[in-house]
Amino acid sequence: MFFSLENKIAVVTGGQQGVGFAVCKRFSEAGATVIMAGRNSDGKGEEAAKAINATFIKTDVSVEGQVQSLLKDTYDRYGRIDILVNNAAVILPESDIQDLDTEKAKKLFDTNFFGYFNGIKYAVEYMPNGSSIINISSNAGVQAFPGYSAYNASKGAINSLTKTVALELADRNIRVNAICPGSIDTPMLYLPGCENELKMAHYCWPLGRPCKPEEVAALAHFLACDDCQFITGEDIQIDGGYSAGIGRLGLKRWIGEAE
Numbered sequence: 538m539f540f541s542l543e544n545k546i547a548v549v550t551g552g553q554q555g556v557g558f559a560v561c562k563r564f565s566e567a568g569a570t571v572i573m574a575g576r577n578s579d580g581k582g583e584e585a586a587k588a589i590n591a592t593f594i595k596t597d598v599s600v601e602g603q604v605q606s607l608l609k610d611t612y613d614r615y616g617r618i619d620i621l622v623n624n625a626a627v628i629l630p631e632s633d634i635q636d637l638d639t640e641k642a643k644k645l646f647d648t649n650f651f652g653y654f655n656g657i658k659y660a661v662e663y664m665p666n667g668s669s670i671i672n673i674s675s676n677a678g679v680q681a682f683p684g685y686s687a688y689n690a691s692k693g694a695i696n697s698l699t700k701t702v703a704l705e706l707a708d709r710n711i712r713v714n715a716i717c718p719g720s721i722d723t724p725m726l727y728l729p730g731c732e733n734e735l736k737m738a739h740y741c742w743p744l745g746r747p748c749k750p751e752e753v754a755a756l757a758h759f760l761a762c763d764d765c766q767f768i769t770g771e772d773i774q775i776d777g778g779y780s781a782g783i784g785r786l787g788l789k790r791w792i793g794e795a796e
């Protein structure tokens with residue numbers, strides 16, 4: 538069966554909502570045993586996991602020991618980890634660097650960089666040869682957007698981490714790739730202070746709309762499965778054509794010739 542994830546053990550961080558949830562759902566439907574990691578303790582994580590036949594493990598990825606426990610618990614329960622999706626991340630409201638609180642920027646890095654770093658660091662010993670690591674990054678890690686210095690830099694760091702670890706793990710045939718989406722229609726897009734992101738999707742992405750979380754999940758599915766054997770060390774853009782250039786639709790909207 539093409540693109541099957543039967544018999545695969547997959548760990549997805551930040552899986553309660555948005556992209557993480559879409560990835561968990563798709564992986565579960567493709568046959569994987571899915572461990573959804575999330576930081577909330579309001580019962581919604583367990584509920585979300587139950588709805589898609591996944592298992593919830595409470596984990597704050599900014600805390601090294603909790604990442605370690607998540608991966609060890611998964612290994613103890615299932616015997617291996619075939620797929621790791623580092624997805625949990627946060628963004629700060631738009632603010633130029635001189636007004637950005639350094640402690641908040643450091644905290645952001647604890648999740649957006651060290652959450653991913655520790656995820657890989659502590660998963661590799663439990664991963665058999667041929668496994669797949671997927672880092673949900675952002676096109677903000679490739680192209681800069683003013684007002685998001687810490688977030689952009691954290692994503693740039695993930696793209697660099699992805700390449701380095703891909704080289705380190707190549708002799709074990711463990712593939713490591715980053716997915717770099719443009720704006721995605723998830724709760725993150727509607728946070729206060731992120732209003733310009735939605736406008737960018739409308740005016741700047743050639744396809745003229747934000748990405749759907751399910752579209753990111755479809756790419757993650759391809760990178761996770763055994764049909765994808767020769768892609769590693771990539772940062773793959775899924776941005777409605779933005780990295781290709783300026784589209785006509787946004788321009789027409791700008792000058793009032795299109796809705």
Ligand SMILES: NC(=O)c1ccc[n+]([C@@H]2O[C@H](COP(=O)([O-])OP(=O)(O)OC[C@H]3O[C@@H](n4cnc5c(N)ncnc54)[C@H](O)[C@@H]3O)[C@@H](O)[C@H]2O)c1
Pocket residue numbers: 550551552553554555556557574575576577596597598599624625626627648652673674675676717718719720721722723724725726734
């Ligand atoms: N939404 C966008 O426009 C956009 C664009 C490009 C890339 N991304 C990336 O996609 C990924 C998913 O984002 P999303 O849009 O689904 O966002 P979201 O805010 O809707 O979901 C993020 C999830 O991560 C969880 N999380 C945050 N910090 C955590 C921590 N320390 N420990 C455990 N869980 C934590 C949140 O509780 C939430 O469930 C992120 O890496 C984000 O940077 C998002």
